[in-house]
Amino acid sequence: MAIPHAQFAKGEAGEGIIRLDGSWDAAHGDALERLVAEMGEAAAHHDGALVVILDRLVSLDTLGAYLVFRLCSRLAEAGRSVRLEGATESQKILIEEVSFAPPPAAGDRRSLAPAYDMLSDVGEAVVDAGRDLSNGVAFFGAVVAAFGRLLTGRTRLRIASVVTQLERVGLRSVPIIMLISFLVGAIIAQQSIFQLRTFGTVQFVADLLGILVLRELAVLLTAIMIAGRSGSSFTAELGSMKMREEVDALQTMGLDPLEVLVVPRILALMIALPLLTFLAAMAGIAGGAVVAFFYGGVSSDVFFSRLQNAIGLNTFMVGMIKAPFMALVIGLIACIEGFAVRGSAESLGSHTTASVVKSIFVVIVVDGMFAMFFAAINY
Amino acid sequence: MSIFSRPAPANERPDPPPELGLPIIEIRDLTVGFGERLIMDGLELDVRRGEILGVVGASGTGKSVLLRTIIGLVHQRKGRVRVFGHDMGQLTPQRRRLIERRWGVLFQHGALFSSLTVKQNIQFPMREYLDLSESLLDEMAMVKLRLVGLKPEAAERFPSELSGGMIKRAALARALALDPEIVFLDEPTSGLDPIGAADFDELIATLQKTLGLTVFMVTHDLDSLAGICDRIAALGDGRVLHTGPLDEMKKQSHPWLQAYFNGPRARASHFYTQPAGGRTT
Known part of the structure; x- marks a missing residue:
C-alpha cells in the first residue's frame, strides 16, 4: 500500500496548497502524525488562503480523516481560511463524522509535596484498618445472630449445603494436610535428633515432638493450609456471585445471604478444622516416629513410653481447643472479603489475595493470644 | 483479535480487499462438532463485501458457533473458511494475525x-x-x-x-x-430496550455506510433484520436453510422459516409497516 505523502506548494493565485497523497490510514499512523505537524508548520509561514486537496488519496480511514480534520481546524483556529477540495462523497461523510474538537486536556490533580502524599497514605491506611475492624465486628455479630436464629429454630439448617462444604473443605484436604504434617514432623524429628545426639539424649525427641506437634504445629499448619485452600475459594466464590448479582437475587427471594451462603461455610469449617487438626497431629507424630526409628535408632518401646510420659490430655486439648476459633476467623475473613468484591476481575483477585494474607496473619495472632492465655492459667 | 498475539509489522497489508459485492468471507463444507454432537454439517455461506448479513436460527443451531469458527475461536473438523481470499486453516500464525487485525468483534456481553x-x-x-x-x-x-x-x-x-x-x-x-474491514456482531441489540436497539441499528447502518464496513451480525431482533440487513442467512439442521433478502425469506416454504418470518411476532414488528429490504448498498 502506498506510503502517505503531503506537499506544500504555492498556487497561482498566491494561495497555499497542501496536497495529500497515498494511504492515510491507521497503519501509517506515526508517519501521518509527522506529516500533519510538518504541513501545519509550512502553512504557518505562508499567509493567504489555504487549500487542502485530497484527490490523490489512495485510502482514508477514521485516523486519517481525523488528522485531516485536525490539520484544517488548527489552521482555522489560527485565523486562516481553509477549504477542502477533491474529497469524494464518502470521504466527506467520514471527515464529517470524526470532526469533533477534543475537550481541553484536564489538568492533572495538583500534586502536593511528597510529604503530604505520604501522610495522607498513612492516614488512609489507618482509616482502612479501622474500617476493616469495625466491619469484621459487625459481620461477626450478624453471623452470631444467624447462628442464634438457627439454634432457636427460627430458620432451618441447610444440611445438604453443610455436607457439600464439609466434603470440599474437610475430606478433600485430608491428603495434602496429612502429607505436609508428616513431612514437617519428620524434619523436626531429624533436626532435634541431630542436636540431641551431642548430649546423648536422643530418646527425648519423643517429648519434644509430641508437645510441639500437639500444642502448636498441627493446628497452625492446618489453619494456614485451610486459609490458603478454602479461604481463597470462599472469597472467590462469594466474590463472583456478588459480581453476577447472584447475592442480590438471593436477597430478592427473601433469603438471607448470610444464612444461605455464610453459615453453612463457617459451620463446615468449624467442624472440619478440629478433625483435620487431629489427623495432622497423628501424621506429624508418625513422621517423627519413622525418623526416630530409622535415623535416630530409638526403639519403638522407648519412643512410645517417652511419648506417653511427656504428653497428657491437656497437651492434646490445647491444640484442639484452638481449632474451631481458627476456623471461625478464617471463615469470617473469607466471607467479608468475598462480599467486598466490586465489579472488576482485578477486584476479585485483590480481595482473594487479601483474604488469604489476612487469614494467615490473624491465625498467627490468635495462636499467640492462646499461648499467653494457656500460660497464664497454667494449662 | 487475540490479545496474546504480538504486534504484527505495522505497514504491511497483504492485499487489497475484494471489490464491492464480491465474497469477502467464503465458507465451504464446514463441519463443527463438540464430542458426539454435530453442530454444523457441511455448511456453506458467502458474505459479500459491503453488505450487512443477518444470521438467524433457532436457539442451539450454532449461530454463535459459526461466528466463533470464522474468527478462529472454535476449530472445525472439516471444511474451509476463506477470509479476504485466504484459507484461515492454512495460514501461519503471523499471517493470521495480519488478517485478525482487519476485523473487529463485538461479543454478546461486550x-x-x-x-x-x-x-x-x-x-x-x-x-x-x-x-x-x-x-x-x-x-x-x-x-x-x-x-x-x-x-x-x-x-x-x-x-x-x-x-x-x-x-x-x-x-x-x-x-x-x-x-476493521469486517465487523462481527454477536446479538448486538439483545438486552437493549426497543429505542436503544433501534438507535444501535441506526448506528451500525451509519458506520457501515461511512466506513465501508462489511457486517456479519448474529441476531434475533426482527426489527434489525427488517431495518438494516441487506441479506439474511437462516441456519438450521447444521447448514444454511436459505439466504436472501427479507422478501425472499418470507416466501420460503420451510416450516421454521415460515414460523419465523410469518409468525405473530414478525407480523407485529416492522416487517409489515415499512418497505422491507428498502435500503440499498
Whole structure:
C-alpha cells in the first residue's frame, strides 16, 4: 500500500496548497502524525488562503480523516481560511463524522509535596484498618445472630449445603494436610535428633515432638493450609456471585445471604478444622516416629513410653481447643472479603489475595493470644 | 483479535480487499462438532463485501458457533473458511494475525476488560498495533467514543459502572478501534430496550455506510433484520436453510422459516409497516 505523502506548494493565485497523497490510514499512523505537524508548520509561514486537496488519496480511514480534520481546524483556529477540495462523497461523510474538537486536556490533580502524599497514605491506611475492624465486628455479630436464629429454630439448617462444604473443605484436604504434617514432623524429628545426639539424649525427641506437634504445629499448619485452600475459594466464590448479582437475587427471594451462603461455610469449617487438626497431629507424630526409628535408632518401646510420659490430655486439648476459633476467623475473613468484591476481575483477585494474607496473619495472632492465655492459667 | 498475539509489522497489508459485492468471507463444507454432537454439517455461506448479513436460527443451531469458527475461536473438523481470499486453516500464525487485525468483534456481553476504563479499552488494540503519540491516542479514543454515540464522560468510567447499552456501545468502539474491514456482531441489540436497539441499528447502518464496513451480525431482533440487513442467512439442521433478502425469506416454504418470518411476532414488528429490504448498498 502506498506510503502517505503531503506537499506544500504555492498556487497561482498566491494561495497555499497542501496536497495529500497515498494511504492515510491507521497503519501509517506515526508517519501521518509527522506529516500533519510538518504541513501545519509550512502553512504557518505562508499567509493567504489555504487549500487542502485530497484527490490523490489512495485510502482514508477514521485516523486519517481525523488528522485531516485536525490539520484544517488548527489552521482555522489560527485565523486562516481553509477549504477542502477533491474529497469524494464518502470521504466527506467520514471527515464529517470524526470532526469533533477534543475537550481541553484536564489538568492533572495538583500534586502536593511528597510529604503530604505520604501522610495522607498513612492516614488512609489507618482509616482502612479501622474500617476493616469495625466491619469484621459487625459481620461477626450478624453471623452470631444467624447462628442464634438457627439454634432457636427460627430458620432451618441447610444440611445438604453443610455436607457439600464439609466434603470440599474437610475430606478433600485430608491428603495434602496429612502429607505436609508428616513431612514437617519428620524434619523436626531429624533436626532435634541431630542436636540431641551431642548430649546423648536422643530418646527425648519423643517429648519434644509430641508437645510441639500437639500444642502448636498441627493446628497452625492446618489453619494456614485451610486459609490458603478454602479461604481463597470462599472469597472467590462469594466474590463472583456478588459480581453476577447472584447475592442480590438471593436477597430478592427473601433469603438471607448470610444464612444461605455464610453459615453453612463457617459451620463446615468449624467442624472440619478440629478433625483435620487431629489427623495432622497423628501424621506429624508418625513422621517423627519413622525418623526416630530409622535415623535416630530409638526403639519403638522407648519412643512410645517417652511419648506417653511427656504428653497428657491437656497437651492434646490445647491444640484442639484452638481449632474451631481458627476456623471461625478464617471463615469470617473469607466471607467479608468475598462480599467486598466490586465489579472488576482485578477486584476479585485483590480481595482473594487479601483474604488469604489476612487469614494467615490473624491465625498467627490468635495462636499467640492462646499461648499467653494457656500460660497464664497454667494449662 | 487475540490479545496474546504480538504486534504484527505495522505497514504491511497483504492485499487489497475484494471489490464491492464480491465474497469477502467464503465458507465451504464446514463441519463443527463438540464430542458426539454435530453442530454444523457441511455448511456453506458467502458474505459479500459491503453488505450487512443477518444470521438467524433457532436457539442451539450454532449461530454463535459459526461466528466463533470464522474468527478462529472454535476449530472445525472439516471444511474451509476463506477470509479476504485466504484459507484461515492454512495460514501461519503471523499471517493470521495480519488478517485478525482487519476485523473487529463485538461479543454478546461486550467482553470489555473489567480492570481498564472505557478509554483504555478502546486504546488497547491501538497501543498494541499502532505507533501513535499519547495525545493522538487520547483524541482517537474520543473520536471513536463519539462515533458510537457515547458521551466523553464515559471515557474514564469502568465497565462495571456502565449500563447495558453503554457497554455495547463501548465494546463496538473497541471493535472499531483499528478501522476493521469486517465487523462481527454477536446479538448486538439483545438486552437493549426497543429505542436503544433501534438507535444501535441506526448506528451500525451509519458506520457501515461511512466506513465501508462489511457486517456479519448474529441476531434475533426482527426489527434489525427488517431495518438494516441487506441479506439474511437462516441456519438450521447444521447448514444454511436459505439466504436472501427479507422478501425472499418470507416466501420460503420451510416450516421454521415460515414460523419465523410469518409468525405473530414478525407480523407485529416492522416487517409489515415499512418497505422491507428498502435500503440499498
